[in-house]
Amino acid sequence: MIPHERSLVDKWKDRPFALLGVNSDNTSTDKGMTLYKEKQKEMGVTWRSFRNEGSDPQISDDWRVRGWPTLYYIDHDGVIKHKNVRNGAKMEQVLEEMIAAAEAAAKK
Amino acid sequence: MLRHALAAVLLFSIPTAVIAQSDASTGTQQDPQAAYQKLAKSFAKAMSVWQDELQATIKKAQEAGERVPRSAYAPPTKEFVGTAQELAQEHAGKDTAVPFLGFILKNASRERNAVKWAVKTLASDHAESKAIGDIVDYLPKVARMAGRSSKSLLNDIADNHSDNTVRAKALLARARQSAANDKSVAAVADLEQVKKLTTDQDLLDEVKEALVETQKLAVGSVAPEIDGVDIDGVKFKLSDYRGKVVLLDFWGFW
Numbered sequence: 001m002i003p004h005e006r007s008l009v010d011k012w013k014d015r016p017f018a019l020l021g022v023n024s025d026n027t028s029t030d031k032g033m034t035l036y037k038e039k040q041k042e043m044g045v046t047w048r049s050f051r052n053e054g055s056d057p058q059i060s061d062d063w064r065v066r067g068w069p070t071l072y073y074i075d076h077d078g079v080i081k082h083k084n085v086r087n088g089a090k091m092e093q094v095l096e097e098m099i100a101a102a103e104a105a106a107k108k
Numbered sequence: 109m110l111r112h113a114l115a116a117v118l119l120f121s122i123p124t125a126v127i128a129q130s131d132a133s134t135g136t137q138q139d140p141q142a143a144y145q146k147l148a149k150s151f152a153k154a155m156s157v158w159q160d161e162l163q164a165t166i167k168k169a170q171e172a173g174e175r176v177p178r179s180a181y182a183p184p185t186k187e188f189v190g191t192a193q194e195l196a197q198e199h200a201g202k203d204t205a206v207p208f209l210g211f212i213l214k215n216a217s218r219e220r221n222a223v224k225w226a227v228k229t230l231a232s233d234h235a236e237s238k239a240i241g242d243i244v245d246y247l248p249k250v251a252r253m254a255g256r257s258s259k260s261l262l263n264d265i266a267d268n269h270s271d272n273t274v275r276a277k278a279l280l281a282r283a284r285q286s287a288a289n290d291k292s293v294a295a296v297a298d299l300e301q302v303k304k305l306t307t308d309q310d311l312l313d314e315v316k317e318a319l320v321e322t323q324k325l326a327v328g329s330v331a332p333e334i335d336g337v338d339i340d341g342v343k344f345k346l347s348d349y350r351g352k353v354v355l356l357d358f359w360g361f362w
Contacts, residue, residue, distance in 0.1 A: 016351060019354075021356075033339075051337055068358055080328065082327060
């Protein structure tokens with residue numbers, strides 16, 4: 001999952017695309033945070049994440065997330081276009097279409 | 109190791125069994141409620157033992173650089189599902205069997221035959237009972253194992269049951285299933301029906317909650333705002349990214 005996501009971030013770095021995480025790791029303790037930072041470096045996670053527990057109610061509760069990972073595909077107007085497309089090729093296809101639509105909208 | 113732990117759990121649960129039996133003043137059958145509680149309790153214990161064991165196994169494997177054996181991930185459901193099946197048979201034909209059938213639907217992990225049998229028994233013996241209202245929630249869960257039979261039983265109850273509360277519960281279960289499959293129009297239609305069928309406040313609260321999911325979080329809706337902080341504590345919002353396509357990923361390293 002993470003290596004594929006990293007490749008998407010690289011691939012579309014000059015286009016209107018952002019990968020945003022909502023991270024549920026325990027980062028409220030120093031130990032948890034150190035562990036997180038180590039893993040972040042090791043796995044090459046460069047994108048930004050909300051801290052799930054940093055909001056009240058937790059973001060995952062607000063979004064009724066029942067399983068991890070859960071994916072939402074949100075277009076340039078903030079509209080939910082797809083949920084939980086997980087297949088790698090399908091994911092790229094769906095996002096490519098959405099990014100093209102965002103670029104078309106920006107030109108208008 | 110797991111087997112020993114399970115044996116220990118079962119040994120500990122014997123005193124409860126003795127009490128339950130001496131409490132039941134009539135006949136040889138156990139009081140069904142006490143029997144159910146005993147089953148649920150020993151199952152919960154076995155599950156928690158299994159989870160601890162699994163965590164320990166994963167940790168050990170990680171330290172040794174080895175793979176976790178697949179079998180370690182299998183929850184100890186088989187014997188409890190078996191017990192539930194025996195108890196359901198003991199109460200065959202009576203509504204006291206329904207909770208045990210529900211237990212099978214709720215907890216089975218790979219006991220396909222038991223699930224199929226439970227759905228079939230519910231359909232033939234209990235479809236018109238009021239008791240079935242308490243277990244309709246579990247029917248969508250077993251759709252994969254039971255195939256069409258669980259779906260048609262749920263549809264039958266949702267559309268035809270003579271008791272409005274039971275119908276409302278079935279409609280709610282079906283709506284949640286539709287919502288999970290992104291069929292929000294069908295989900296909303298069922299939820300609106302529930303509102304007409306019941307005045308039960310708990311059920312109406314659940315309808316309200318389910319409507320959030322089908323309307324606020326459905327494909328085609330504007331995503332709810334997230335006003336939060338990043339890992340470093342810096343505040344930001346989801347709407348800061350308008351103009352860009354956002355792939356929002358609920359994730360963790362764990």
